[in-house]
Amino acid sequence: MGSRRHCIGGLHAATTLLSHAYSLAGTASSFHSSAAVASTVNNTKAFVSKYYELDDHRAIDEFLRRKSLVLKETSTHYVVRDCPFCHATKGRADNLFKLYINKSNGVYICHRCGASGSWFTFKQNLGASNDVVEASMGYADSHQSSRHDVPTAISALDNAKAIALTRNLHDDADCRHVLDYLTTTRGLDPDVLSKYCVGAIQQPFYGKDGESETKWCATFPWMARKVDIAAMGAELATPDDPASSSGVDANLFNVVRLKVRAIDDKSKQRLVPKGGSWGLFGWNTIPHDANSVVVTEGEFDAMAVHQATGRPAISLPNGCRSLPPAVLPLLERFSSIYLWMDSDVHGQESVDKFVAKLGVARTYVVRASGAKDANDALLAKMDLNAILDKATLKPHAQITTFDDLRAEVLDEMMNPLRASGVQSRSIPALNSYLKGFRSGELTVVTGPTGCGKTTLLSQLSLDW
Structure with a gap:
């Protein structure tokens, strides 16, 4: 009962109204009778995580040059001569090179006109295609993009x-x-189901032949507080409900949307209400002081992780291709995120995009050998804590580690002739030491004055 109280304790009037009968046969439309309304506040500016990093800063250089912007480079920034957002510089030296663009994340600021923002915003303002911009920022999901994250009006x-x-x-x-x-089939404890507020209902679904078929379904609520909804760029208000006055605790959770999924056919699922807000399943279970969270592909996986490890766990809103920018502000407070995607092709294809969205420096990628997902790992009685402890950060595109070189070094040792370069014909004995002249390799010749360094190198230059 403790978990059940955890589920419903923070909901407006839930404890007093749960005693009323609720019709299992009701359709999705029955949820709209007491709907709250949320309207977008900031639908034109996409959110970019403070943890976001570019894979390669040369992408900034290439874009600026394509736009014919003159620039100079420092160790940390690109500095643009003429800020495209400023008024005319009139050629005055003290008006030039005021626009700074950070190499690591693309954040820009002009110290003359005050223009600032993310690399995403910079490219949009300079006329880059939205599709190209979203792809470069990791927003190119198959089913949603930053432009359609938060509808103009939603119902809770x-x-x-x-x-x-x-x-x-x-x-x-x-x-x-x-x-x-x-x-039984999913191996989840009733207490865990209660904590995550999983429910049951019958819902009609239409097949390809147009015939309606009623299915028994599990329900997965997306919960959020008013402060969370505001962070996602929306405002929650229920003008017809006296309980929605300014005196209501903003930290109480509201059900903003419900995912309904048939238990015998996972293709039969829907989100209620249609066109509603985004959210994260399990968000209501996260302790307020948690600085780490596990993000899984599905709802069963999130509950499996929490059940087996006790760690905070949430799931993506709608599968392996769904991490809307609207929910990213909710994840800003976590210093480490464990991303556990399914091991199938679709799940692994999304890993790089999601890591870019969440931040390379804080996102640990979980790989479970022998299990398709976290729920399968639970059913197979695998040690999920050990699997999470082995999670690794995505390697930086511009950094090579010793592990990356291990195979190459071993190959050179096992096959010295194949690794040999251009051989010296005038001093063949030297080939056994230097293995020839190889591109990218530096040989330093040292010795006292007059020992023949210049003579030796002059002779070798005739060979090479």
Whole structure:
């Protein structure tokens, strides 16, 4: 019961309204009766994480030169002579080279006109294609982009009705087979299901033939506080509800959306309400002082990780290609993020894009050999803590480690002739020491004055 109270304790009027009957046969439209409304506040400027880093700073150099901008380079910045956002410089020296662009993340600021922002914004302002900009920033998801992150108007669910589904799962005899599926087939504890507020309901789905078929479904709520919704660029308001006055605790969780998925066919799923806000499943379970979180591809995986390790765990909103920029502000407070994607092709294809979004320096990629995902690892009784402890940061594109060189060095030792360069014909004995002249290799010849260094190198220059 402790986990059940954790689930519903922070919801407006939930504890008093859960005793009312809730119809399992109700369709998705039944959730709209007491809907809250959220409108976008900042839909024109995409959010970029402070942890974002460019893979290669030369992309900045190339873009600036394509735009015919004169620049100079320091160890940390590109400095542009003429800021494209400034008024005319009139050729005065003290008006030039005021625009600084950080090499590591592309953040820019002009110390003359005050223009500033992310590399994403800079490219947009200079007329780069939105698709090209989003791809370069890791936003090129198949199903959503930064332009469609937050709709102009969204509806949140009635908390009491949404959370009543959790009671249905645990207390209603008609839902017993749904609970059995989650506990037996998926290996999840009832307390974990309660903590994550998983519920049960019947929903109609339409097949390819247009026929409607009713399916038993598990429900996964996306919860957020008012402060979270504001961070995602929206504002939550329920003008018809007296409880929505300014006196209400902004730290209470509201159900902003519900994911409904059939237990016998994962292709049968929907988000309620259609066109609603984005959110993160399991967000309500994260301790306020947590500085680390596990992000998984699916809801079952997040619960499996938390059940096996006790670590805070959340899931992506809509599978392996869904990390909308709208939810990135929620993740800014974490100093380390463990990204556990499925081991199939689709899951692994998204790893690099998501690491770029979340930040290379704080995102640890989890790889579980022998298990497709975290839920499979739980069912196989694998040590999920050990798997997470072995997670690694994505290698930097411009940094080579000794592990990267190990195979190459071994190959040279095992096959010395294949690694040999251009041989000396005039001093063949030297070939056994230097292995010839090889591109990219530096040989330093030392010795006292008059010992013949210049003579030796002059002779070798005739060969090479």
